[in-house]
Amino acid sequence: MTPSSGPASAHHGDDASATAPALEAVGLGLHGRDGWALRDGSFTVPRGRVVGLVGPNGAGKSSLVAVAAGLRPADAGVLRVLGHVPGSPAVLPRIGTLFQDRPLERRFTVAETLRLGRDLNPNWNDAAARAIVDNCDVPLKARVGRLSTGQRTCVALALALGKQPDLLLLDEPMADLDPQRRRALTGALMTRAAEHGTTIVMSTHTLSELHLVCDYVLLTARGRILIADDTEFVQAAHSLITYTCPAPAAPSLPPQAGTVIETRRSGRVHTALVCFPLSTEGAASTSSLSLEEILLAYLRNPQASPLIAGSTRDDAPSAGTPDSHERPTQ
Amino acid sequence: MEYRIERHSGVAPYQQIVQQTKQALRLGQLLPGDKLPSASAVVAAAAVNPNTVLKAYRELEREGLVDTRQGRGTFVRASLAQPGTQAGSPLRDGLRVWMATARADGLEREDVAALLAAELDVFFPRPVDAR
Structure with missing residues (x-):
């Protein structure tokens, strides 16, 4: 009975609509x-x-x-x-x-x-x-x-x-x-x-x-689509990386950890929520996150780099949307 | 077989279904030939995404525990029940006696769980790659 399941759906319109998103x-x-x-x-x-x-x-x-x-x-x-x-x-x-x-x-x-x-x-x-x-x-x-x-x-x-x-x-x-x-x-x-x-x-x-x-x-x-993807993929793509820094004033993250969505600092312990981590060198630990934690991090950081299925336009953000890589860590 | 999905557990919902099915297979509540509930029956009761159930059943199938027959449903293929795990078996009765003694001695649920976990690790060491 489902119109999406084959030739029976022809009366609903053209063939393209049967497979259209x-x-x-x-x-x-x-x-x-x-x-x-x-x-x-x-x-x-x-x-x-x-x-x-x-x-x-x-x-x-x-x-x-x-x-x-x-x-x-x-x-x-x-x-x-x-x-x-x-x-x-x-x-x-x-x-x-x-x-x-x-x-x-x-x-x-x-x-x-x-x-x-x-x-x-x-x-x-x-x-x-x-x-x-x-x-x-x-x-x-x-x-x-x-x-x-x-x-x-x-x-x-x-x-x-x-x-x-x-x-x-x-x-x-x-x-x-x-x-x-x-x-x-x-x-x-x-x-x-x-x-x-x-x-x-x-x-x-x-x-x-x-x-x-x-x-x-x-x-x-904030006017942008930040995530459009499978929940399973979203969850697999993100990690929470924890670093221990000897001096509290030291820069919190080694460069090129990946696409950083959010960083936090508590004394010597610095954590970074990273999409597609490239390197966990120097990290004290790496852990996975619940979907809720990931979504909340994006909501807190609406300037983050978006994660959109099938998108290759990542390098062309619209005007007025700073890239998250440039975001200073406070 | 009715699945209870703990909604705020750290265990992924599909894993909960896998674990509960295996538990039922171990305890002999599910036997070879039994039909697992359909995906729509599970999602209607548990209010979870249908993929959760399909993914769990695929995993059970990969482990050789169930068979999915096209258009008919998913059926138990192998039991995990050991003779000793059945109700009324000497092994299980021995455990019940031990439990009753522990309770009579004033142990709490957490004490018993800790004791069991400790002895379990002694007699049944975990494989190195256990997840």
């Missing part, structure tokens, strides 16, 4: 409240991934989701969704969305809302939608306007999943859920991914659980 951005620019939230962003999200979209508030996460859903145009550059222009008829039936304000008709009951979903979506799976509402303990007869925010999120996700989309675009889906519903909905999303290979892009601030749920991470901060 879930998202493909070239020079993407997004206006934020004060200036550019994202500038010259180029990245690819392959099909079938569960993507964690990470970044501080105002870094363009919601804007990116809105542009991908076709709700607003990009302010510069191009974003393609499943190989198509966002919001075009070829792609709209194939995406499921969840926005932060969870827009639903408040006067409808939950059952009426799901019936509307069935009427509007030819590919509707009523059992899947109802299972979500049931598992999350949302009464079918209740009016949407009387539900808690967590319950409304469940209904919105039931609509998104009932549509049986190829791509789910979810803006902070877990933000206002209690632990039980969070677990149930995460389970439902993971089941959808396991059974249908659905691509899921979800923005989140919960970095500690990212490695459990996501296999791809898209990190944006």
